[in-house]
Amino acid sequence: MAGWLIHSAALGRQGGAMAGSGTTVIEVNDLEKRYGDRLVLRGVSFAVEQGEIFGLLGPNGAGKTTTVEILEGLRRQDAGTARVLGLDPRARRGDLLPLLGVQLQASELPARMTVGEALALQAAFYEAPVDPATLLDELGLAEARRTRFGKLSGGQRQRLSLALALVGDPRVAVLDELTTGIDPAGRRDVWDLVERVRERGVTILLVTHLMEEAERLCDRVAVLDGGRIVALDTPTALARAAGSGTTIRFRPSAPLPAGLLAGLPGVGSVTQTGSTVTVSGTGELAHEVIAVLARHQIVAADLRVEQATLDDAYLSLTGPRGDGPAATDQPVTDQPATGQAPATTRRS
Amino acid sequence: MTTQAAPEALPRGDALAARRTRTARVLGAMTRSEARLLWREPVIVMFAVGLPVVLVAILGSVPAFRDVDPELGGVRVIDLYLPITSVMAVAMLGLNLTTVTLGGYREKGILKRLATTPVSPLLLLAAHGLVVAGTAVLVAVLAHLVGAVAFDVPVPEQPVGYALAFSLTIATLVALGLLIAAVAPSAGAANGIGTGLFFPLMFFAGLWAPREAMPDVLVRISDATPLGAAVGALQDSMAGSWPGAVHVGVMAAYIVLCGAGAARWFRWT
Numbered sequence: 001m002a003g004w005l006i007h008s009a010a011l012g013r014q015g016g017a018m019a020g021s022g023t024t025v026i027e028v029n030d031l032e033k034r035y036g037d038r039l040v041l042r043g044v045s046f047a048v049e050q051g052e053i054f055g056l057l058g059p060n061g062a063g064k065t066t067t068v069e070i071l072e073g074l075r076r077q078d079a080g081t082a083r084v085l086g087l088d089p090r091a092r093r094g095d096l097l098p099l100l101g102v103q104l105q106a107s108e109l110p111a112r113m114t115v116g117e118a119l120a121l122q123a124a125f126y127e128a129p130v131d132p133a134t135l136l137d138e139l140g141l142a143e144a145r146r147t148r149f150g151k152l153s154g155g156q157r158q159r160l161s162l163a164l165a166l167v168g169d170p171r172v173a174v175l176d177e178l179t180t181g182i183d184p185a186g187r188r189d190v191w192d193l194v195e196r197v198r199e200r201g202v203t204i205l206l207v208t209h210l211m212e213e214a215e216r217l218c219d220r221v222a223v224l225d226g227g228r229i230v231a232l233d234t235p236t237a238l239a240r241a242a243g244s245g246t247t248i249r250f251r252p253s254a255p256l257p258a259g260l261l262a263g264l265p266g267v268g269s270v271t272q273t274g275s276t277v278t279v280s281g282t283g284e285l286a287h288e289v290i291a292v293l294a295r296h297q298i299v300a301a302d303l304r305v306e307q308a309t310l311d312d313a314y315l316s317l318t319g320p321r322g323d324g325p326a327a328t329d330q331p332v333t334d335q336p337a338t339g340q341a342p343a344t345t346r347r348s
Numbered sequence: 349m350t351t352q353a354a355p356e357a358l359p360r361g362d363a364l365a366a367r368r369t370r371t372a373r374v375l376g377a378m379t380r381s382e383a384r385l386l387w388r389e390p391v392i393v394m395f396a397v398g399l400p401v402v403l404v405a406i407l408g409s410v411p412a413f414r415d416v417d418p419e420l421g422g423v424r425v426i427d428l429y430l431p432i433t434s435v436m437a438v439a440m441l442g443l444n445l446t447t448v449t450l451g452g453y454r455e456k457g458i459l460k461r462l463a464t465t466p467v468s469p470l471l472l473l474a475a476h477g478l479v480v481a482g483t484a485v486l487v488a489v490l491a492h493l494v495g496a497v498a499f500d501v502p503v504p505e506q507p508v509g510y511a512l513a514f515s516l517t518i519a520t521l522v523a524l525g526l527l528i529a530a531v532a533p534s535a536g537a538a539n540g541i542g543t544g545l546f547f548p549l550m551f552f553a554g555l556w557a558p559r560e561a562m563p564d565v566l567v568r569i570s571d572a573t574p575l576g577a578a579v580g581a582l583q584d585s586m587a588g589s590w591p592g593a594v595h596v597g598v599m600a601a602y603i604v605l606c607g608a609g610a611a612r613w614f615r616w617t
Contacts, residue, residue: 072464073463073464074460074463074464074617094466097464097465097466098466100464102461102464102465104457104460104461104464106457107456107457107458107460107461108456108457108458109456109458110385110452110453110456110458112385112388112389113381113385117381117384120377121377121378121381122465124373124374124377125374125465125466125467126465126466127370164461168465168466
């Protein structure tokens with residue numbers, strides 16, 4: 001299955017699978033862009049290290065696609081700088097494009113072109129492409145090789161567009177809405193493939209609005225809203241910073257001694273409704289609570305532990321107004337984002 | 349040239365040569381791909397390739413059209429219609445195929461995706477032009493073959509002039525098709541404009557009444573239209589002379605103007 005990936009890795013492409021080799025591959029500084037009167041990017045800065053999977057998250061109109069289109073050399077920023085592999089995406093287009101794999105958000109092919117033909121043609125654009133047949137196999141498209149684009153399902157089209165982005169064996173891949181239209185099982189296959197691509201040292205910039213995808217794949221995530229980055233951290237740190245922390249609900253087998261839980265480290269509040277006790281707090285809350293219950297020989301029935309997710313973080317950062325495009329014209333907040341962490345933080 | 353410079357200069361030249369080779373290879377692959385796609389469009393093949401040939405066969409089957417007509421300057425109707433049907437094939441390709449194909453490539457984001465690869469979207473336009481040219485030549489050869497074998501239509505007496513005039517015809521219509529694709533808001537609109545232009549332009553090319561049967565004033569107008577100039581230049585070459593300066597000039601002007609307009613207004617996304 002992983003044929004071409006393993007092969008490429010064996011050829012010694014910058015082996016260091018996980019991020020942390022310290023080489024900055026994508027660097028964006030104070031990017032500004034306006035369309036007419038509308039300011040869509042208001043000073044976006046971030047840096048992506050080699051081998052990292054970096055996510056751009058945010059509601060529609062937040063500026064995600066504009067940001068990646070500047071990095072792909074499709075648009076020119078009004079202010080600020082963008083560098084990919086140290087190259088200016090517009091001035092050094094000719095040097096950058098052979099090293100870049102791009103999956104555009106919405107891109108079709110001629111309806112009568114087959115999957116195999118499309119991939120073979122794209123492979124001819126690059127000096128050392130990967131084997132199209134193996135790539136099709138890995139993306140579950142081997143059987144659709146002779147199928148015309150017009151007859152493909154949405155998920156198959158999306159996989160083909162990923163194959164087109166990867167067939168040139170890029171050093172940097174920019175994937176816009178990677179798994180849109182793919183069913184949950186297919187989504188996992190695609191995520192596995194992206195992880196294997198990263199293991200070869202390929203740096204990946206991922207635009208997504210699927211929290212699950214960001215949590216699963218991304219080492220770090222930048223949340224964009226209204227044209228600025230409102231948070232930048234690992235998915236776990238963002239979730240933790242979202243504030244709600246951990247909530248535990250259970251029915252104790254015996255009445256709880258007064259103050260038993262309230263005094264534990266990390267506990268914020270203890271409430272009881274009927275027979276159900278709810279404890280909220282931070283840190284190793286579940287462990288602390290269960291340990292102390294055990295010491296008092298109280299069994300916690302119907303125990304439920306709820307962790308704040310990236311979803312919560314995302315909603316608290318971008319506000320409850322969801323994807324209303326109308327929201328994007330307004331500045332998010334006057335204060336610097338609370339979730340912002342040093343750009344070097346990464347998942348261990 | 350110092351001795352140090354030489355080894356550097358050589359690889360640089362090699363790199364350039366390698367890039368040229370790759371561009372040529374990609375253009376070849378794209379042209380084959382475009383040709384394959386064209387042949388998968390049965391409607392286009394039927395109209396652009398089949399119809400002109402069938403038209404020659406039908407017109408040639410009318411006995412009166414095989415008689416020398418003194419009112420047409422001593423030629424037969426079928427002789428006049430060979431250049432007209434060949435031009436019609438090019439017109440259908442340029443005004444319908446080129447407009448729809450390129451408008452569609454923009455609408456589907458194909459040109460935008462190409463702009464993110466090492467290959468320029470211009471190469472796709474070139475590949476498309478080559479396929480149109482190849483198809484047009486094929487249709488013209490088929491039409492002339494049917495004409496020559498079945499109805500004794502003579503081969504062009506000035507073949508080089510004929511080839512030149514036909515090449516200009518192809519370039520004129522591809523340029524016109526590109527201009528339409530450039531200014532039309534959508535592929536559908538481009539197709540509408542192309543089809544709308546087809547009938548008046550073919551009228552002046554003499555599809556309904558050959559230029560030889562047109563009143564003087566219509567011939568003057570015809571000379572200034574792209575397809576009228578094309579048929580005029582082809583007919584002159586059929587008769588043995590070089591295409592006239594007016595016709596060549598008119599086509600060249602359309603190529604330059606439409607080409608410049610297309611380059612100015614063409615949007616890749």
